[in-house]
Amino acid sequence: MSATLPKSPDALMTVRERHLKVPIVLAIAAAMLALLLLALPRDGVTTFDFGGASSARVEVPTAVTSWILVAVMVVLTALAALRSWAYRTVPLWLTIPFGVLAITAFLVWAGADGLVPLTSLLVGAISLSVPLVFGALGGVIGEREGVFNVAIEGQLLLGAFSAAVLSSLTGSPLVGLVGAMLGGAMVAFVLAAFAIKYLVEQVIVGVVLNVLVTGVTGFLFGALLVPNEDLLNSPERFAPIAIPLLSDIPLLGPVLFNQTLIVYLMYVAVAVVAWGLYRTRWGLRLRAVGEHPQAADTVGIRVNPTRFWNVLLAGAIAGIGGAYFTLVSVPQFGKEMTAGLGFIALAAVIFGRWDPVRATLAALLFGFTTNLQNLLTVLKTPIPGEFMLMLPYLVTIIAVAGFAGQVRGPAAAGKPYIKS
Template sequence: MTSIGAALPGTATGASSVRHWKLPIVYGAITLVALLLLVVLGRPGSATIGLNGGNAVQLPPLVLPARGTGIVTVLIGVVCTVISVLLTRSGRRQSIWLPIVFALAMLVGLLVWATSGETLPLPGLLAGSLALSVPLIFGALGGVISERVGVVNVAIEGQLLAGAFVSAVVGSLTKNLFAGLIAAMVAGVLVSFVLAAFAIKYLVDQVIVGVVLNVLVLGLTSFLYSAALVPASAALNSPPQFEPIAIPLLSAIPIIGPVLFDQTLIVYIMYVAVAAVTIGLFATRWGLRLRAVGEHPQAADTVGINVSGTRFWNVSLAGAIAGLGGAYFTLAAVPSFSKDVTSGAGFIALAAVIFGQWNPVRATLAALLFGFASNLQNVLGILNSPVPSDFLLMLPYLVTIFAVAGFVGQVRGPAAAGKPYIKG
């Protein structure tokens, strides 16, 4: 078992010496675009960043000149590009902090440019981003567990949608929020059962099964919504709603306090889930066995691990977590179910898994990025930004494409992901 653990991702100490020029090229291209947009075609005036989020501590607004901020943004982009080039030439692994600093700098520059002459409420922007990110994070956690154990989970969208539908119906019938949460988890598990049965027992292509499940759940929930929920919406589609719970002291922290610590129970469960999955994957026997099965099932089988059973039950666990994300739509965000309420959130969660390099914390950060991009389009539209409305509608998906295609460099998924295991 020790030799297996030493070969798993995240436990190796040596850095790859292979040179990958994708990141320096992406940094350089984005910096050139920033130079053209923020400096050459920069806007006059200043942007006002509101920092008050409704708590007792009042902070003065931050005023940033649009063109000056653009110059600083470009300079940071140039520095990040040069560092990336030097690291690539020397064959050294690039730190995760480099893309974070680069992305933050570009984000601040874009926001100041887009909101010049307007006031941007930062706490409201962050709170809305977190709200849109919650189902993505639950879906991404489910995707990480499933793919780490060797099953490609394209069915996250179906698990979210099933969780949203069942939680709305059960919550409406019982008027009990916790019954709705449990029902959502059960619905996610049922979808995962089908995925696991066909992928593990009958060796059907996992991607095809996932796509079919998404279509099946979408069609089934749409039919039941029209046939049952619409005629009896008061009885079947009016669940109670979780109310925000402010944590004393923490919720009074300026800016981030109201955003992170004045939330509903589902959001607090999400915090616990991220920590639990991270610790479980990398610091427990369960996590070691799970990763061993996803990396080298033959070796895991040799040391006595039941490969099929481990995959089956962990895919089911992944479905339960994704089901909780579906419950957020109908028990916290909007207390009712509607057709296609997930709006492709499962596919964005799958992109977060890849962008986060199959790591729970990084996948969570990726989901937060995508949620921020989705909320940013709404805020910029309200503030009459010069960015064309069509581009704003594309913004979340453009960020997803650039993140996965551009910033995912020298990474690989679990070696056995998507490959059926035949004992023997």
């Protein structure tokens, strides 16, 4: 019979840290909404229009419903605080309902004695989110394998330009879509060459590429597209495709299943990237070269070629987001038409903690807030118009600073690998 020596107290000691940031942010959000209801009380009836063939509408009392939703938000905040105090993480099943309740309460307050076209609001949010989702997926792939993809803005812009020109020349939106992928990959190729081959600072390369693409497309727009608009800037666009049965589902049907090919590609891309990143050899190798390239090299993974080809893949995916501008949203290419959305997509990557699904949810949130500002202007809420204009960017800052905070990204992101 052998005796087991007791471990020293130092060996048994573990350090546990409470992460209270999420409960604090939830509490601040609930408090701000409550203060809004107190400072600018609105009474009456809010009508939600669900659209569709029957145009179903639901009427709710404004004041009572708003306060009930705020009370439920307080309960969820308390649950989040209890989990954090017990050294447990706050899961998505708690934060997502909180966000839905907060948005609903705000819409009920804003729509007092008015009509809230819920289906139109969600369709517009999806439309504004598509480029952000594709850009965020490109950012996730790039940073997961160790390369900061700051050039998302340039990839979106050149993708939109290429799609418009090729679709105009051929009369085929599919050719334009392929051209957009090639345009995004071209920007990614330059990023990969300088960052991986020549070891240039990746953030600087990304910023320079954004400026370069903005200048080149702006010059070509004025020199070629404006004088030859009918030939080079009249792209054939994708038409919506209604999926039988699914498109008839109330509310969700018109929003999700009466969309264009690019939106359906977005659904597939999110699912494939999320599955591939965690369930395939490709994903394992990609994450390995982004976390510990020396160890990956030791087991036979070619680090720099793996990074190079995946940067091109990330650029091609982001290019699809650019195609949405000219093949779906707007009938022609416009100078600087991406308007900084590439940087919002980069924020979605950080907010989503370098996870495809979380980054997609973050992109959808930013798209929703952008579309919400238009609705609030129509409803004539007592909120200043200047605040409406800054609402999407304010939500971006709060989301990244409040929820993402100091989360750790891939360990080797932004660090070139030099084989010893």
